[in-house]
Amino acid sequence: MSENESASTDTQTPAASENEEITYQAVEKDGVVTAIWEMKGRKHLRTIDPRSRQGREILNLYTTEEEQPAVSEAATS
Incomplete structure (x- = not known):
């Protein structure tokens, strides 16, 4: 029985x-x-250059909106 139990726990690990x-x-x-850094859980998958096309797209997706009003205020002054 212990062999079956260990086999069932091994199959659950990849699914998690x-x-x-x-x-x-x-x-x-x-x-x-x-x-x-692209991460899956605690595992590092790859490093992306922020100057690359994909890096710029990722940074643009996660840029906060607080920065944009500050820029527009500076432009109007």
């Missing part, structure tokens, strides 16, 4: 990792984003 969503973490140095 498939359900974890992909997240992105910005790596900053001196206030500048130097890299974007």
Whole structure:
């Protein structure tokens, strides 16, 4: 019976990792984003250059709206 129990726990582990969503973490140095890490759970999948097309798209998706009014106020002054 112990063999069957261990086999059933092994099959559950891959299913749990498939359900974890992909997240992105910005790596900053001196206030500048130097890299974007694509993560699945705690596992690092790849590093994305923030200057690349995909890196710019990711940064634009997660840019806060607070920055935009400050820019428009500076433009009107």
